[in-house]
Amino acid sequence: MADKEIHHYRLTGLSCTSCSAKFEKNVQAIEGVSAAKVNYGAAKLTVTGHVSVAELEQAGAFDNIKVRPEQDTNSDTPHRQTSFWRENRSQLIAAVLIILAFISQWCLGEPRFLSPILFVMAILVGGYALFIEGIQDLIKFEFSMATLMTIAIIGATLIGDFAEGAVVVILFAISEMLERYAAERARQSISTLVNVASKVATIRRNDFEQTIAVQDIQINDVMLIKPGQKIAMDGVVIKGDSTVNQAAITGESLPVDKRISDEVFAGTLNETGYLEVQVTKRAADTTLAKIIQLVEAAQGERAPAQAFVDKFAKIYTPFIILLATLIVIVPPLFFGGDWQRWFYQGLSVLVVGCPCSLVISTPVSIVSAIGNAARHGVLIKGGIYLEEIGKLQAIAFDKTGTLTEGKPTVTDFVVVDERYNEPDLLQKISALESYAQHPLASAIVEENKRRGIDIIQTSIENFQSIIGRGVQGDISGTTYLIGSPTLFSSNSKITTIAQAFHEQSKTVIYFGTSEQILAVIAMQDSVRQTSQQTIQELQSLGIQETVMLTGDNQATANQIAKEVGVSSVKANLMPADKLQEIQNLQTTLGRVAMIGDGVNDAPALAIANVGIAMGVVGTDTALETADVTLIGDDLSKLPFLIRLSRSTLRTIKQNITFSLVLKVIALLLVIPGWLTLWIAILADMGATIIVTLNGIRLLRVK
Incomplete structure (x- = not known):
């Protein structure tokens, strides 16, 4: 059904939250539209139904809002090319008229009627759009800023204060222009992410190379990426090796080596080599696309502070109107005041009481902070979580994949039989393990690659996987085994070596023949380089408790805990046990965050005040379920957060x-009767600009 179609649009010129709400209401009233939602933070409109861009721009004409379809890949749209003169010509003409009025009034000794005429012309030219909006709102009993300003300016004109009425028009226009600029500046984090994505890519399909739009690329297409080119889609390297700058996605400052079978992500930059990449996700499903969607959704969510301000503003605005009315009526009626003077004071109260600076004080801060975090590889799902993070008393960490790398690495290699040399044994082990799929086997193969062990000439015959114990295979007519001690007979010397490694919380595997053990390999899940420093920084920031929660054994847990410096450790925990530990921390300390992999720790992540996911590049589950995600698996972003x-x-x-x-x-x-329209508009404009600029400062937090 056409009326159920959902369309997304990008907006420019959306200057304030009240304008956002009004625009949304206007769009909802368009025939053919069944629903509309404006995301002020992301400057984005979602419409259910059928509507033209012209109709949408007409609905936003009161704020000069420009609209373009989200899928419009042309960044140089006509709206962006609109000149400063065309956008502000009525205000510029009004400014010239005001200058001429003052010149004629002060310098030329002109007839008394000329300067008032020039001021009135300036009011009509510069305030025409404002008056139309204000009168329409007044008819609907909607007391917007435009309504208050319209009443004040018309009132000033009626009592003969033409100069002040005209200057208020210009100051209001300047205020709106600066506010619009500041709001767009705060949204630049989103536009930066959007612009990171490539619009086209060169692919090979059916042995034919072509350059096409990313929307037309299909899964399993092969992208051809030259040095210096952006990677347009998520995929897996099938040919070549290179270094890739992933800063746009993960915030990492150093390029990452990419080889065959490694994942690459849309929006990253291929630096040194030629790559062929098989596409694994459509354009709308790439990691970058999901990041953009999540950040936009987060910037549209209202934080608790913003919800409070919005409720307060609904009471505040009628109060200001009532106060202005009382100021106009009470002094003349009960204290013999001058009607014109107190009418003027009432108009000034309407202007100074405009709630713009109050209403925009929170969303501009939230938008800036969430955008800054996204630029540094941290996704925050909404303002509520952003506020909660600053109030945390305790942080609980999963061990594997969070405080540690999550994958074993070889730490020790001991040759048991001195008749064999180390390179020869390593070659046989690596050749045998290259056939296996176990993570421990991958760790051995990776270590031998690092040592430069060549297995090309080593032939394996009769390879067999022994479930739960290891693998075996024939090399040059001899059967070799690698795996757990149950594959071999007991040996006191081997037992002593293994015991020493076990005391260091290392995993031990054995290599040899059916008659004897030839070598012992020790492996360990290494601690992340940033873990210890991160824990220290968190403690220095006043986090009362840093707890490690793990399903591993107590000895291993104690060693890792001692190495990274957490204040306490809980081992041998099932997922339900971790949930209980989080609840205990909440009872004793208050607000608690849980950091895990986003899948195995789901119950604990869900019950915590803030759930933070690690290991999430390319992991849709973690991106969608966690409150906060550390895209580059970088724990050092926690203190920044x-x-x-x-x-x-x-x-x-x-x-x-x-x-x-x-x-x-x-x-x-x-x-004392000192409030003037000039002071009122300067106070309102000054407050709006200052709170906006103060909020934008959050873009610079490092």
């Missing part, structure tokens, strides 16, 4: 406090 959250909370409080205090000070000027 906490600092960013606390800075955001601090900035929101600063903005709300500054906005309210400035308005209260301006309103107090009514008592």
Whole structure:
């Protein structure tokens, strides 16, 4: 059904949250539209139904909102080419008229009627769009900023304050222009991510090379990527090797080596070599596309502080209108005040009482912070989690894949029989393990590659996997085995060596023939390089408890805990046990975060105040289920995340406090009768600009 079709649009010129709400309401009223949702933070419109771009722009004409379909790949749209003159010509003409009015008033000794005419012309030219919007809102009993400004400017004109009415029009236009610029600046994190994605790619399909749009690329197509080119789609390397800069996705500063069978991601940059990549995901399903979707959704979510401000503004605006009415009526009626003077004071109260700076104080901070985090490889699902992170008292860590690398590496190689040399044994072991699929086998093969062991000339015959114990195969007529001690007879010397490794919490496997053990290999899941420093930084930031929760045995857990420096450790835990430990921490300490792999630790991640997923590049489950995701598996981003959250909370409080205090000070000027329209608009404009710029500072938190 056409009326059920969902369309997405990008918006430019969306200057404030109240404008966003009004635009959404206008779009919903268009015939053929069954639903509409505006995401102010991401400047994005989602429409269910059938509607044209022209109709959407007409609905947003009050704020000069421009619309383009999201799938429009042409970044140089006509809207972006609109000149400054065309966008602001009425305000510029009004400014010239005001200047001429002041010149004629002060310098030329002109007839008394000329400057008022010029001021009125400036009001009509510069404020025409504002008046249309304000009067329409007034008819609907919607007391928007446009309504308040329209009443104030028309009122000033009626009592003969033409100069102030005209200047207020210009100052209001400047305020809106600066506010629009600041809002667009805060959204640049999204546009940066969107622009990272390539629009086209060269592929080979049916032995024919062609350059096509990414939307037309199919799974299993082969991309051809030259040095210096962006990778357009997620896929697996099937030919070539290179280094790839993944900073746009993971925030990593150093390029990553990519070889055959390695994954690559859309939006990353191929640096040194030629690659052929088999596409594994469609354009809409790539890791980059999911990141963009998640960040946009997060920027559209209201934080608790924002929800409070929105509720407060609904009470605040009617209160200001009532206060302005009382200021106009009470002094003249009960204290013999001058009607014109107090009417003017009431108009000034309407202007200074506009809630714009208050309403925008929180969303601009949330949008900036979430955008900054995404740029550094951290996805935050919404403002509520951003606020929670700054209030954490404890953080619980899974061990495997979080504090450790999550994959075993060879730490020791001991030759038991001195008649054999190490390179020869390593060659046989590597050749045998290259046939196996176990993670321990992969670790041995990787270690031997690092040592430069060549297995090309080693032939394996009669290879056999012995389930749960190891593998065996024939090399030059001799049967060799590699695996657990149950494959071999007991040997006191071997037992002593193995015991020493076990005490170090290492995994031990054996290599030899059916008659004797020839070598012992020890492996261990190595601790991430950043784990210890991260734990120290978290503790220095005031996190009261850092806990390691693991299903591993107590000895291994204690060793890892000692190495990384967590304050406590719980071992031998099942998923349900981890959930119980999180609940215990919440009872004793308060807010708790859980960091895990996003799949195995799902119950604990769900019950924690903030669930943070590791190991998530390309892992859809983790991206979709966690509250926060560390895209590059980089634990060192945790202290940054906490600092960013606390800075955001601090900035929101600063903005709300500054906005309210400035308005209260301006309103107090009514008592001695010092409040003027000039002061009122400057106070309102100044507060809006300052809180916006203060929120944008969060883009610079490092």
